[in-house]
Amino acid sequence: MSVIAEHGGIAEHIHPEPQGFIRKYIFSLDHKIIGIQYLITGMVFLVLGGLLAELIRIQLMNANGGFLTPDVYDEVYSIHGSTMVWLVGIPILTGGFGNVIMPVQIGARDVAFPWLNMISFWLFPIAGLMLFSSFLMGAPVAGWTEYPPMSLQGAAGTSMWCAAIFLVGISSTLTGMNFLVTILKMRAPGMTFTRMPLFCWGQFATAPLLMIATTALAAALAALFMERQFGVPFYDPTRGGSPVMWQHMFWFYSHPAVYIMILPAFGIISEVISVFSRKPIFGYRLIAFSSAAIALAGFMVWAHHMFTSGIAPYMQLPFMILTFVIAVPTGVKIFSWMATMWGGKIHLTSAMLFTIGFLILFTFGGISGVFLAAIPFDLHVHGTYFIPAHIHYVLVGGSVMGIFAGIYYWFPKITGRQMSEFWGRVHFVLFVIGFTGTFLPMHWLGAMGMPRRVATYDPQFQTINDVMSIFSFVMTFAILIFFINVIFSIRNGKKVGHNPWGARTLEWQIPSPMPYYNFKHIPSVYGLPYDFTEPLPYAHLEEELTDSPVPVGAH
């Protein structure tokens, strides 16, 4: 990307950096600190949710169960799903990476509303604690989707679940508004929409989903809460309500929610694949606009989750066709990434390995998604293990692989040190082996009709389940390696300069770790973000952009 440092103008206003520990690291207004807080908290919940997943796998090693009682098993998979969606996937990819990287990539000093950003963050761990505290009063048992009437009959923890998800929803809504205003109004001079890095495009497509879809879920949750606590009939069919209505309201949010978890990951993949292929991204505009197309179409497909719920046949067909249509922009992306790698000088770093893994595994998940969109097939496998197979392929093979790629890629920018590449490769190999062994057989189990969300199962599936459980331990072990690598590298990783990967986007043109005010002078941008014909490094530019800023008083 061609950049010059611009002098003068409004951009010279700089608040002094707070010095106290609490203002600097706990209640920080700095988007980078808040983003790191999001990442750390999200990783803590990833560990907790992963441990719950292992409880599920241990239970399923025996066809007759026996490790957990059926009730506890229901609680475990419900909280596992809720944690992974609301406390891991969404916060890490939007609040985490979005906060750390997005403002720097568009050449801004912070997000539009730093106070709101801080509030968004602090709602998130509180909501997480509330969600886990529901174990104390009888956690929800109807899965992360909490369909009535079962959720109406659940123990008191179900109401706590409603409140927790409502709260984390407020956090997402505020983040979405904040990011949308930031990207619309605070881009550096010359940073037009067609010069914006694709990670920012991912965030830009995600922000309206966060803002609109999450609010719709808030209404559904509020109604469920009111029905459970005050007996207001919304969902109970015996009192005139409709349980199918919950499914409409829930999926109107939750289908866009899976795009909330994948569009930022698409952005990360686009950054990594271009840098490590040393080639401009193929089809920049196609990738950018297909993100927007996916976000828009994501609002029009929710009822494909409900083909077996008794919705009218004339409604089913359009939803099936629209769901097929979503595969088109997604396919455009996959082919653009492959074309980017074609003929490039590929560097197989850990980040790039996870990106290639993403391309393969996510494509699997996308294809099983097209299967599920077809009504006849969906009727056959609905409520079987085919559904967890699909969701884990897109959310673990997609979002989580994207998260890992992003962490390996931006770790030097956040800490100034590089993670161990050797252990990164070990992590990758073990993770992919464990992942495939755990989730690939689920497709077959689903096609053979093993029902999901049941604590016991037909003994004929025992061997295959045992194998899956063993592979799931491999996957857990791989994640353990990752965490050890992160903790070790924070203190002892190899020190690297400001731009170890030779990337061209703005965040790599300032020192690592990033200085408090990002840019001393707001840069002016001309040219595309993936122009690898430009010489490196921009040594003079680094000084221009960031020699230590002289703070002026608060305005």
Place this chain on the structure above:
Amino acid sequence: MAVASVPHEGQADQLYVETRALRLQGFLLFLVSDLVLFSSFIFAYMYLRNSGQGWPPPGITRPAIALGGLNAAILFGSGATMHYALENFKRGNFIRYAWLLIFTIILGALFLGGQAIEYTTLFREHITWAGSGIFGASFFTLTGMHGFHVLCGIIYLTILLLQSVHGVYDKQRYFGLTAGTLYWHFVDVIWVVLFSIFYLV
């Protein structure tokens, strides 16, 4: 390259213009998400209304249109007074602005009073939030949510009134008043929809 230590006059103005643009957009997005919240409940209402039980469900009489219409007129009138309050503030007629804002607050309070009368009438007919099937659920939830928004608006406008008496806003800088006006109009528009679906159709 040294950085200016004190923002000079023109810079401060430009800074204000920029932050106002940010806040205005942020506030509009807040209203959009609030609109989605109402829309979801309105969707729930329409879904339940068309679920084959008839509307109003058997045994329920609709609330009287006379009182509802009067209430709607009061709220729409308050939208007009709020609009002229802001216009007068922009032109510098502070006294007229203050009176119009006070009128708006009083009209808002009257609206809430009318709603209280309506609720007590319904309660006397044993039509309640939790005990009257889908009618009670959708009517009391939606109008209650709207009433809560009106209450928040009254508090917000009162704060704006006190702030402007203390000279927080001037002819160039009145973003708080713009936001208050936008919010009040938003509450009005929501009532147009709610009035139509509960009293007219």
